[in-house]
Every structure is written in C-alpha cells, then in structure tokens.
C-alpha cells in the first residue's frame with residue numbers, strides 16, 4: 405500500500421527511535437569503539453549483533469555483507485550493510501494518499517500490543533487532521549471491546565463495536581459500511597489475539613480480509629502484524645502463518661522501550677522480508693512512531709548522540 409503523510413516521523417521522533425534502538429549494555433557500540441580500522445574484529449561485531457537479538461543467521465549475513473563493502477572503517481561498512489537491509493521507500497517520497505480510503509487490519513498473537521497500537525494509530529491520524537474510526541473486531545472477549553472503547557474515548561475517536569461472541573467479519577462489514585457513509589478513514593481494525601498454529605482462527609482472518617476486499621475494493625488495505633519485541637526470536641516464528649492467512653504487509657514492533665533489544669527489527673526485515681512500519685516505545689498514546697531506518701541504525705551503532 406502507498407504511504408500517507410501522517411506516517412512521517414519528526415526529528416524529535418527520530419531521536420526517540422535512535423534511543424530505543426541503542427544497546428543498553430554497550431553491545432554493538434562497545435565492539436565498534438574498537439573498530440575504527442577498515443578491518444575490525446568481525447567476529448566480535450557478529451557476537452554483538454547476536455546479543456542485540458538479531459539472531460545468528462541474520463548477524464552472520466550482515467557481517468558478510470559488511471565485509472563486502474569497499475572502503476571505509478569497519479563501522480562505516482557495517483552501517484552501509486545495516487542501511488541496505490533496513491531502508492525502504494521513504495514515506496515522505498511517496499504520494500500522499502490522504503484523500504483515498506485506507507483500511508488497516510491489526511493481527512498478531514495474544515498480548516502483542518494490537519489494541520493499544522490501534523488506539524495509538526487512531527490518535528496519530530487524528531492529530532494529522534484525518535477522521536479515523538476504530539473497529540473493535542476482537543469479539544472473542546467482551547473486555548477487549550471495553551478496552552478499545554475506553555481508548556477511543558480517551559483519544560476522541562469514533563468506534564464501531566462488534567458484538568461480544570459475534571462474527572468479527574460481520575463487525576468489519578458493519579464498520580466499513582458506516583465508515584464509508586460518514587467518510588471516515590483510516591479505518592483501523594483491532595482483532596483478537598491468536599496463535600498462528602490454530603487453523604480455524606487463521607481462516608477467520610482470511611474471511612475478514614475477504615470482507616474488506618468486498619466492501620472496500622478500492623481502498624488501500626494494509627495488514628500489519630504486531631510483534632512484541634521483547635519476545636525476541638519467538639516473534640518471528642509467528643509471521644508465516646499470519647502471512648498465509650491474511651497477507652501481511654508490514655510489522656508493528658512494540659515494546660522497544662521495555663528491555664527489548666533492537667536487533668529484532670533486523671531479523672524481521674531479513675528473515676521475514678517485511679518492512680517494519682511502526683515501533684512502539686511506551687504506553688502513552690503518542691508512543692507509536694513511524695519507523696525510520698536511518699535513525700534506527702544510528703541508535704544501534706551509537707552514532708545518534
């Protein structure tokens with residue numbers, strides 16, 4: 405899907421992304437202090453990447469990419485490899501789609517941060533003068549609908565609620581009808597947490613996706629997989645099941661503030677081939693930031709300050 409202007413990060417937000425990516429115990433930063441030479445101790449850097457939760461395969465891949473970079477210090481060569489991996493089309497270069505319909509479907513395992521991220525996205529869209537609507541399609545638990553209702557009220561954003569125990573696809577159907585009648589977008593849909601191994605629940609996602617396609621055939625639809633960064637490598641195992649069922653377009657990486665190590669973002673990009681779209685850095689409404697590769701890599705390498 406095309407990117408809209410409300411996804412662009414400010415300089416202040418870029419600094420927060422760098423801070424969240426910065427390794428707390430030294431890690432890559434410490435290893436890099438000793439790598440101003442063109443040929444640093446590559447195995448030490450590789451270990452530092454593994455310690456930052458990048459995973460062994462990803463760390464090895466990055467180091468071999470860095471070694472192939474011609475010229476520069478070890479730090480510069482690693483930086484080039486990291487940016488090659490993480491850089492995406494910059495949101496600011498993409499045409500604004502603020503006038504077209506947008507539908508965002510949030511999926512993921514239990515507790516990843518879907519509901520709070522939905523509210524944060526709505527808050528951000530509203531702050532950018534859009535008219536978002538939240539959709540409580542987690543009909544599995546009544547408390548989930550209550551949770552989103554409270555968050556919607558806090559952000560001053562309208563909500564379309566599914567019936568507790570009802571069909572989430574039906575809730576989405578009603579919400580899209582309402583959104584289109586009132587000209588509300590983006591439509592931000594919260595779904596129930598589910599394990600990627602439960603076929604029935606994955607089929608439910610496929611159905612939701614079909615309903616969106618049917619009711620909003622011309623909309624920009626973006627399916628975002630919400631991954632808890634503190635789950636480290638476990639988060640990655642979830643993606644393929646979700647991708648098969650719902651066609652994942654990108655990732656929201658939550659809880660980067662909560663002791664997570666930033667290397668997970670590298671693994672998401674390299675192993676899943678999915679762009680990180682947003683990062684969660686706290687529990688407040690404003691703590692969801694559009695991912696910025698340069699700021700992230702600066703933080704990871706300790707270049708930001």
Ligand SMILES: Nc1nc2c(ncn2[C@@H]2O[C@H](COP(=O)(O)OP(=O)(O)OP(=O)(O)O)[C@@H](O)[C@H]2O)c(=O)[nH]1
Nearest residue numbers: 514515516517518519520597658659662684685686
């Ligand atoms: N520190 C921190 N906490 C977060 C972040 N994102 C979410 N949380 C917290 O994680 C917990 C779970 O968040 P929810 O949004 O309810 O997760 P969920 O995926 O909707 O959970 P289920 O609906 O049960 O599957 C809450 O206590 C959130 O406040 C983040 O970026 N940083």
Ligand SMILES: [Mg+2]
Nearest residue numbers: 518519542548
């Ligand atoms: Mg939830």
